[in-house]
Amino acid sequence: MTDKQLIVLTVNGEEHELLVEPRWTLLDVLRHNVGLTGTHVGCEHGVCGACTILVDGEPVRACLMYAVQAEGCAIRTVEDLGTPEEPNDLQQAFSEHHGLQCGFCTPGFLMLAEGFLAQEPSPTREAIRETVSSNLCRCTGYQTIVDAIEATAAQRSAESGKKEDAVR
Amino acid sequence: MASTPEEPRFDGRGGKWIGASVRRREDPRLVTGRGRFVDDIHLHGMLHAGFVRATVAHGKITELDLSAAREVDGVVAAYSAEDLQLGDMVALLDRPPEEFTPTTMPILARGKVRFVGEPVALVIAKDPYAVEDGIEAAQVSYEVLDAVVSEETALAEDAPLVHEDAPSNVLLDVTSFDTPGVDEAFAEGCVIELVTRSGRQNALPLETRGAVASWDDRDEQLLVQTCSQVPHQVRTVLARSLRIPERSVRVVVPDMGGGFGQKCVVGREEIAVAAAAKLLRRPVKWIEDRSEALASGFLAREQRYRTRAAFTPDGQLTALESDIVCDMGAYSCYPFTVGIEPLMAAAEMPSVYRVPAYRVRARAITSNKAPTAPYRGVSRPQYVMVMERIMDLAARRLGLDPVEIRRRNVITEFPYTGINKVTYDPGSYLESLELGEKILRDEGWYELREKNPHLGIGFSCFSERTGYGSEAFAKRKMTVVPGFDVSEIRMDLTGSVVVTSGTINHGQSHETTFAQIVAERLGVDLAKVKLRQGDTERISYGWGTFASRSVTIGGSAVATAATRLGEQLCVIAAHLLDTRVENVGLDGDGGVIQLDDPNRRLSFEEIADVAYLRSHLLPKEAEPTLTATAAFDVPGDGTFSNATHAVVVEADPGTGQVKILRYACVEDCGVVINPKVVDGQARGGIAQGIAGALFEEVTYAENGEPSAASFIDYLVPTAAEIPDITVDHLETPCAFTESGAKGAGEGGTIGAPAAVLNAVNDLLWRTGVQLEQTPIHPEAVLAALAAADREKAGTGA
Numbered sequence: 001m002t003d004k005q006l007i008v009l010t011v012n013g014e015e016h017e018l019l020v021e022p023r024w025t026l027l028d029v030l031r032h033n034v035g036l037t038g039t040h041v042g043c044e045h046g047v048c049g050a051c052t053i054l055v056d057g058e059p060v061r062a063c064l065m066y067a068v069q070a071e072g073c074a075i076r077t078v079e080d081l082g083t084p085e086e087p088n089d090l091q092q093a094f095s096e097h098h099g100l101q102c103g104f105c106t107p108g109f110l111m112l113a114e115g116f117l118a119q120e121p122s123p124t125r126e127a128i129r130e131t132v133s134s135n136l137c138r139c140t141g142y143q144t145i146v147d148a149i150e151a152t153a154a155q156r157s158a159e160s161g162k163k164e165d166a167v168r
Numbered sequence: 169m170a171s172t173p174e175e176p177r178f179d180g181r182g183g184k185w186i187g188a189s190v191r192r193r194e195d196p197r198l199v200t201g202r203g204r205f206v207d208d209i210h211l212h213g214m215l216h217a218g219f220v221r222a223t224v225a226h227g228k229i230t231e232l233d234l235s236a237a238r239e240v241d242g243v244v245a246a247y248s249a250e251d252l253q254l255g256d257m258v259a260l261l262d263r264p265p266e267e268f269t270p271t272t273m274p275i276l277a278r279g280k281v282r283f284v285g286e287p288v289a290l291v292i293a294k295d296p297y298a299v300e301d302g303i304e305a306a307q308v309s310y311e312v313l314d315a316v317v318s319e320e321t322a323l324a325e326d327a328p329l330v331h332e333d334a335p336s337n338v339l340l341d342v343t344s345f346d347t348p349g350v351d352e353a354f355a356e357g358c359v360i361e362l363v364t365r366s367g368r369q370n371a372l373p374l375e376t377r378g379a380v381a382s383w384d385d386r387d388e389q390l391l392v393q394t395c396s397q398v399p400h401q402v403r404t405v406l407a408r409s410l411r412i413p414e415r416s417v418r419v420v421v422p423d424m425g426g427g428f429g430q431k432c433v434v435g436r437e438e439i440a441v442a443a444a445a446k447l448l449r450r451p452v453k454w455i456e457d458r459s460e461a462l463a464s465g466f467l468a469r470e471q472r473y474r475t476r477a478a479f480t481p482d483g484q485l486t487a488l489e490s491d492i493v494c495d496m497g498a499y500s501c502y503p504f505t506v507g508i509e510p511l512m513a514a515a516e517m518p519s520v521y522r523v524p525a526y527r528v529r530a531r532a533i534t535s536n537k538a539p540t541a542p543y544r545g546v547s548r549p550q551y552v553m554v555m556e557r558i559m560d561l562a563a564r565r566l567g568l569d570p571v572e573i574r575r576r577n578v579i580t581e582f583p584y585t586g587i588n589k590v591t592y593d594p595g596s597y598l599e600s601l602e603l604g605e606k607i608l609r610d611e612g613w614y615e616l617r618e619k620n621p622h623l624g625i626g627f628s629c630f631s632e633r634t635g636y637g638s639e640a641f642a643k644r645k646m647t648v649v650p651g652f653d654v655s656e657i658r659m660d661l662t663g664s665v666v667v668t669s670g671t672i673n674h675g676q677s678h679e680t681t682f683a684q685i686v687a688e689r690l691g692v693d694l695a696k697v698k699l700r701q702g703d704t705e706r707i708s709y710g711w712g713t714f715a716s717r718s719v720t721i722g723g724s725a726v727a728t729a730a731t732r733l734g735e736q737l738c739v740i741a742a743h744l745l746d747t748r749v750e751n752v753g754l755d756g757d758g759g760v761i762q763l764d765d766p767n768r769r770l771s772f773e774e775i776a777d778v779a780y781l782r783s784h785l786l787p788k789e790a791e792p793t794l795t796a797t798a799a800f801d802v803p804g805d806g807t808f809s810n811a812t813h814a815v816v817v818e819a820d821p822g823t824g825q826v827k828i829l830r831y832a833c834v835e836d837c838g839v840v841i842n843p844k845v846v847d848g849q850a851r852g853g854i855a856q857g858i859a860g861a862l863f864e865e866v867t868y869a870e871n872g873e874p875s876a877a878s879f880i881d882y883l884v885p886t887a888a889e890i891p892d893i894t895v896d897h898l899e900t901p902c903a904f905t906e907s908g909a910k911g912a913g914e915g916g917t918i919g920a921p922a923a924v925l926n927a928v929n930d931l932l933w934r935t936g937v938q939l940e941q942t943p944i945h946p947e948a949v950l951a952a953l954a955a956a957d958r959e960k961a962g963t964g965a
Binding site for chain 1: 196197199201207208210296372374423424426428457674675852878884887890893
């Protein structure tokens, strides 16, 4: 059970050679072996979504995937979005709209929203609310999380509209 | 710039920073995954810990063999209670034996287990996976005893005893007030009787509990980094339990992923892990997993009220009588004791209403369930639910509008000393009620209700005592009396300040709001102020964060310390400017000016330069360095925030499910430091109140097995269930706190169950069924609607 395997994970564009047990979850390996602690452990049952990351662009619960299953995939975590000095637009919107209080669930919601907005750039508020209902937050009551994602979608749409106009 | 009557002199009390929705200081690290939560801490050579937990609710341990566990690959050590020999946790009330029965909580179970999930042994290993292997290899056998899982089984004649030294399973039994006129009022008045119940709930911070403990030989000190709302109290219990001086324990609180009260009591696991780290001389980390948190974390709210209320024919409440039973589970929590829920309920049940006569009996019973901790709102969601149900039922009986009956009974003259001997400071009880009603009327919900038989409207009007000072807590007769808070402020050579507080931020935005208070007082930019909390070495003493005490008490200590530092700056500046101290003042822009010649000014940097680097230039009355301390305590009975919640719900006639169509909150927490933060507290609190009203409950099988061990069974509401909520603010400043603010942490949670239950019962009224318990089960709503429809069809045919 404890025989280890050598795997290579591509996380935020960087390759990591890792010696892992087959039973180690991707969540644990990201946190303990790669050293990226922004992805949080909330329930380990795949329900709360605190560990949501992007695997090949899709939001995935890192607690429901083994690290060995993620070889060859492009893994993206909250650390890739922006820095405290230069947060990305979604991170700024979460702050602007008070979409976080304790901040524990926030990385999961950010990655969920990033994956969602990539697939659905102009969602309705109802569609955002439905997506937000995939994850749990105990502090905010969700409204301001929906607000933040809605504002980001609107801003991104406006910007891409401007770009298209410029091309024309 | 001269001070003139047109341009009021800078007084540090409002304007620039107070009342502004400034961006949170916490956010940059939290949105980038750079927060430091306890599970993010990794120390060199760190081991991992987990607990062998009781698999039966009530039983004698007949065998505990850890030898196989110790043999497991990767396991370093395994300990039983006998191996660790730790002192028990004891939380006491200063009450006579007929009122209070003391019990103790061992760190690891000794001889007997009292709930499923109770820690029995500790396994330490090189990684968390090996910990699980070790736990699996541990051998424990039990002689199973009958379990106490309800009020009925606890109070039965031949009930099994949870604690042998607590005959009858009653740990607290207090009859209070019993004022003259109760029986006369019931003999004469219109009497409303009801029995209400609320389900057992988990406060459920998304970050589970956890700790990293390490021993430092150089400091001769145990460093325990733990997600606790009360680090100084953890230090006290640790020192006692390990029998070492308090100076040998340092408790540090990193970023914390919510607490809501579950983390404001000392956990036995953090003590056991610290003991192991000391024994092994290696860092040890313990992180509670979700199953453990659900099955064996501190719970709350399982209460039953049998209540009578008397009214005059015109709807004046004349007497209130209630018998309250709180199921506090297997143990008494430190420092609050099993009295936390029943004593709160008994003292404050009259709520926002004038009650001329009052009698209450409040009991805490012990059972074979996970023990309780104070959960956001503590008993107030329950007694407010009772009072608000009484108002609605009396209104129906007397043919009054629900808002009108409240209008006739609500306290309108302040300060008001109630029958419960509590003095209520000024609030806006009536104003909030009327605005709540107006919002629903203006939006046309009353007309919509006329047309839709599945639509109901409900209100709750309530207050929330915040900022319990030591006088208020002393009335509870705890032997450990929380109350004051202390702050130290220090300005450095760059004119920046570090300010400490004994409170603990875990989502409440203290880093932002406390900085706003200090920036306002000193007249410096917000960016110049840094708050430090959660370290028993940096903060001389503190009571942590609970009971909406942070901004009221902690914020006032911080403000006072800042004021004192400002005075020091003025004394030094006056000397350097060669003028009287009365002739200088803070300029609101990082400096001190001479009042009769505002061109003469010294920046804080210039003053600091003298205070540290050229102290020979200081006046005789000033000491070198720039530092000030302050302690603050709220006098008397504290300060009351208040609110009205106005709710519209719709029941699905096909499923019985209740959907919230409109939720309006009108709240008054005095002076608002940061509106966005207050809105966030209200909305988040309401979401937890809705959770209790409609979804969450920890239930138990007859043998004491808890039903919910994962989020599949414990229904935490998502964005699909929690509606958008509007928050309107009224502002009645508090006279006792430095900033005029009252607490804002718990109100949302307190008002929601009552308002939602009233709205559901409003739509159910025509069915003849009224529900008096939370969570409201869709099955009950469906049954009521279906029965009414059948009856209607029957009479029609």
